[in-house]
Amino acid sequence: MWRNFDDYWMDLKSFHANILLPDCPGPFYLVGHSMGGLVSLIAATPRTA
């Protein structure tokens, strides 16, 4: 259940830590469309990176 906008950011961070890092070597390219684009932009900011 969605609670607030940061939930999308937490989902992305969880995916990165638990799925991407254990199995995939970098570099990592993040592709986001529409609202996913905004979530991606948030992920690219120093505030949350």
Place this chain on the structure above:
Amino acid sequence: MMFDRVFLSAPMVGLDHQPLSFGGMALVGDTPLRCWGWERCRWAGPPTPPPSEKSFPSNPLTSDLVRYMRTVDTWRERAGSDGRTTDVSNGGAAAMHAMGARGGRTASRCRSKLPVLMLAAALDEVVSTSWTETAGPAHGARGRHAVVPAGAARNCFMENDAIRAQVFAAFDAFITEQSG
């Protein structure tokens, strides 16, 4: 940094530069949602007919009929007996509410330190193409790019092959340049 490069397609930023302010985001977002038959969303008005070949000329998402109909077929497979996809509607409602509640302020604070490529569709009716083209690149500290494929509607990845070729070429150039 979690990621090395960021590629954004029609990001939900610069919405205050649209005819409707960010406060009217639900109304703007309602247009594409209706297109796919998501009229159960709580902000929607009278229901519209399910998406079909007839709704293609007025759809704001793509100018490619073949890819549009593929999505319509997928929608039909997932629709319930009443012709509606409740799970998608609920997800859409949550997403639009999130955007209305915080998305605008969040976007205004973003100052990326990563290479960012922003892609906007020239004919996008939902987000501000002009913002993405001009102000958008200023939000990236480096790798400031913006690409606007002519003739493209909102979903560039669902567009015709000529437009999609521009999209993939832009992506390839971005990765190559930043890797060099």
